Amino acid sequence: MSDAINSDERIKQTSRFRQALIRPELGGMVGTVAVFTFFLLFAFDSGMFNSQGVMNWSVVSAQFMIIAVGACLLMIAGEFDLSVGSMIGFAGMMIAIFSITLGWPMWMAIIITFVICVAFGAINGFIVVRTGLPSFIVTLATLFILRGFTIFIPQTLERKTIIGGIREAAEGDWLAPIFGGKILTGLFQWLGDAGIISVFTRGNLEGQPVVNGIPMLIVWALALVVFGHILLTRTRFGNWIFASGGDAQAARYAGVPVDRVKIMMFMFTAFCATVFAICQVMEFGSAGADRGLLKEFEAIIAVVIGGALLTGGYGSVIGAALGALIFGVVQQGLFFANVESSLFRVFLGVILLFAVVLNTYIRRMITGER
Amino acid sequence: MSDPIIRMTDIEKHFGSVIALAGVTVEFHPGECHCLLGDNGAGKSTFIKTMSGVHKATAGTIEFEGKAMNFADPRDAIAAGIATVYQDLAMIPLMSVSRNFFMGNEPIKKIAGISLFDHELANEVTMSEMSKMGINLRGPDQAVGTLSGGERQTVAIARAVHFGAKVLILDEPTSALGVRQTANVLATVDKVRKQGIAVVFITHNVRHAMAVGDRFTVLNRGKTFGTAVRGEITPEQLQDMMAGGEELATLEGSLGGTV
Structure with a gap:
C-alpha cells in the first residue's frame, strides 16, 4: 500500500518487535509464560499441576477474571470503580437476607440482588457523569456506603455478620446451579475411572474423582472474557468505549453518547461483582460482611498488568484475563512452593509498578509523545 | 451567484449578562470557502457553536437550504449535514x-x-x-x-466529507501547524471546496485566509463589519478590521456598502 514514492523518509520502518509491543495484551502474555515457566521449574512436584492443584489456581484466577473484565471495560471507558469489593460483600449479604432471613425462593433472591446491585452501578455512573467529579472519589464514597450497609443490615436483622445455610436454601432451585453448580461431571468421573486424575481411595466418596467437575465460576469467567472481548473489539459499542475513554469531548463532538457508555460500563462492573458474589456464597454456603475486601484493587491490578492504561482509552479484555491468571497462579503457586505468603504482596507491588511503567512507555510510543 | 446554503440572520447570543454576539448576519454558499476572521474574544467560537448546534441562539434565525432550522444539539446539525472539525479535539490519539x-x-x-x-x-x-x-x-x-497535526486535521476533514457534510466548519485548523503542514491543510480545503461543499474557515491569520478564501467576514466584539468578496479587499484592510476597525470609515467604500 504505502510505496516508496512519497513515504516520509524520516519515518523509520518500525520493527516487528516494536509493532508487537504496541499490542496491549503483550505484557500479559509474556508474564503468563514467565510465571508458568517459573512454577513448572520450581514447584512441579508440589502438587500444583495435578488435578486438584490446577483446579485450585484456576478457581482463584477465574474469580479475579470475573471482576477484571468489568474493571477493564470501565477503565478503557475512562473511569474507575473502587466499590467493587464492597459490592461483592453487599451482593452476597443481600442473597442471604432475601433467601434466609426473609425466606424467599433462591431464584427470586438472585434476580432481585442483580437488580439492586446493577442499579447501584447505574447510580455510581450517573453521579460521575452528571457532576463531572472523578470516579475515584464518587466510588470511594460508594465503597464505604455499601460496606456500612453490608454490616448494618445483618446485625440489625440477625444480630450476626455471617449468615449461613445458603447451600441448603439453594437445594432444588432452578437458578442457583447456574452460579454454584459444576459441569462436565461425567467427563471427570470417566477421567477418574480411567486413572488419569486422582480419585478418593477411602471414605464414603471412594472411587469418585477428587476434582469432580468444572465449577460454574470458571464458566462464568470464560464467558465474560469472551463477551467482553467481542464487545470491545468487534462491535460499534466497543468503539464507543475506546472513544469515551480516549477523549470524551472529541467523542461527543463525533456523536458518541459518552454519558450512556460510561453509565452502562458502571452497570456492567456492578453486574460482574454480583456474579462473583453469588458464585462465592453458593460455594461457601454463607455470606459474610467482610467478603470482597480489597477486591477493587486486585481487579484494577489485574487490568493494569493486562496492559490497560489508567487514563483510559486503551487496553484489552484478553490482557486483563491474563493479568488475572498471573495473579491467581502466583498467589496459589507461592503457597504450593512453600513461600511465605506475605511475600505475595511484595511481588504484587513490584509487578504493578513494572506494569505501569511499561504501559506508560507504550503509550508514548503509540501517541508519538516526545 | 448561487443561493446560500446557510443564512444566519441577526444572530444574538447572550451568556447571562455577557453579550457574545450582538446581531450577526452571514450567508454561506456551496463551493466557496468563507473565512471568518476575528481576534481572540471576537465571538468566532460562539458563532460557529451556534451554527453547529452546541449553543442555541438567543435571537435571530438560521436558514439551512432555505428552511428555518432549530438545532437542539450537535447531532441534529451533523444529521443535517453541518460538520465541525475542532482544532485539537478532532481525533483520539x-x-x-x-x-x-x-x-x-x-x-x-x-x-x-x-x-x-x-x-x-x-x-x-x-x-x-x-x-x-x-x-x-x-x-x-x-x-x-x-500522525502530525496537519495530517490529523486532514483525516478529520476527510471524515466529515465522507459522511456527507454539506457545510464544513473548520475551527482554527492551521493555528498550531508549521508552514508545510499548513500548506497541506489549505490544499485540502481547496479540494473540498471544489467538491461543492461550503467551507467555513475560522482563523485569525489573514495570510491563511487570503490563500484560500472566497469571502471574508470579520467579527469584532460580537459584531460583523460585513462580508467582502475576494479581490475587493487587501490583507492590510482585513488586518485593520480585526484589530478594531479604526479605519472603518475608509474601508466602507471598498467593502461595497455591505457594512
Whole structure:
C-alpha cells in the first residue's frame, strides 16, 4: 500500500518487535509464560499441576477474571470503580437476607440482588457523569456506603455478620446451579475411572474423582472474557468505549453518547461483582460482611498488568484475563512452593509498578509523545 | 451567484449578562470557502457553536437550504449535514485511524444476528480516503497519535466529507501547524471546496485566509463589519478590521456598502 514514492523518509520502518509491543495484551502474555515457566521449574512436584492443584489456581484466577473484565471495560471507558469489593460483600449479604432471613425462593433472591446491585452501578455512573467529579472519589464514597450497609443490615436483622445455610436454601432451585453448580461431571468421573486424575481411595466418596467437575465460576469467567472481548473489539459499542475513554469531548463532538457508555460500563462492573458474589456464597454456603475486601484493587491490578492504561482509552479484555491468571497462579503457586505468603504482596507491588511503567512507555510510543 | 446554503440572520447570543454576539448576519454558499476572521474574544467560537448546534441562539434565525432550522444539539446539525472539525479535539490519539474515521458512524455487518463492527470495510474505506487526501498510512490500524497535526486535521476533514457534510466548519485548523503542514491543510480545503461543499474557515491569520478564501467576514466584539468578496479587499484592510476597525470609515467604500 504505502510505496516508496512519497513515504516520509524520516519515518523509520518500525520493527516487528516494536509493532508487537504496541499490542496491549503483550505484557500479559509474556508474564503468563514467565510465571508458568517459573512454577513448572520450581514447584512441579508440589502438587500444583495435578488435578486438584490446577483446579485450585484456576478457581482463584477465574474469580479475579470475573471482576477484571468489568474493571477493564470501565477503565478503557475512562473511569474507575473502587466499590467493587464492597459490592461483592453487599451482593452476597443481600442473597442471604432475601433467601434466609426473609425466606424467599433462591431464584427470586438472585434476580432481585442483580437488580439492586446493577442499579447501584447505574447510580455510581450517573453521579460521575452528571457532576463531572472523578470516579475515584464518587466510588470511594460508594465503597464505604455499601460496606456500612453490608454490616448494618445483618446485625440489625440477625444480630450476626455471617449468615449461613445458603447451600441448603439453594437445594432444588432452578437458578442457583447456574452460579454454584459444576459441569462436565461425567467427563471427570470417566477421567477418574480411567486413572488419569486422582480419585478418593477411602471414605464414603471412594472411587469418585477428587476434582469432580468444572465449577460454574470458571464458566462464568470464560464467558465474560469472551463477551467482553467481542464487545470491545468487534462491535460499534466497543468503539464507543475506546472513544469515551480516549477523549470524551472529541467523542461527543463525533456523536458518541459518552454519558450512556460510561453509565452502562458502571452497570456492567456492578453486574460482574454480583456474579462473583453469588458464585462465592453458593460455594461457601454463607455470606459474610467482610467478603470482597480489597477486591477493587486486585481487579484494577489485574487490568493494569493486562496492559490497560489508567487514563483510559486503551487496553484489552484478553490482557486483563491474563493479568488475572498471573495473579491467581502466583498467589496459589507461592503457597504450593512453600513461600511465605506475605511475600505475595511484595511481588504484587513490584509487578504493578513494572506494569505501569511499561504501559506508560507504550503509550508514548503509540501517541508519538516526545 | 448561487443561493446560500446557510443564512444566519441577526444572530444574538447572550451568556447571562455577557453579550457574545450582538446581531450577526452571514450567508454561506456551496463551493466557496468563507473565512471568518476575528481576534481572540471576537465571538468566532460562539458563532460557529451556534451554527453547529452546541449553543442555541438567543435571537435571530438560521436558514439551512432555505428552511428555518432549530438545532437542539450537535447531532441534529451533523444529521443535517453541518460538520465541525475542532482544532485539537478532532481525533483520539490512542485509537487507530480507521476507528477514528468511523467514530460515531461505525459500519455494521450482521453475523448470526449480532451486529458487529465491519472492520474490513472500515479499513478499506479509510485507506482509500486517506490516499485520496495524500496521506500514506502504514496501515489502517496505525494510531492517530503517530500522525502530525496537519495530517490529523486532514483525516478529520476527510471524515466529515465522507459522511456527507454539506457545510464544513473548520475551527482554527492551521493555528498550531508549521508552514508545510499548513500548506497541506489549505490544499485540502481547496479540494473540498471544489467538491461543492461550503467551507467555513475560522482563523485569525489573514495570510491563511487570503490563500484560500472566497469571502471574508470579520467579527469584532460580537459584531460583523460585513462580508467582502475576494479581490475587493487587501490583507492590510482585513488586518485593520480585526484589530478594531479604526479605519472603518475608509474601508466602507471598498467593502461595497455591505457594512
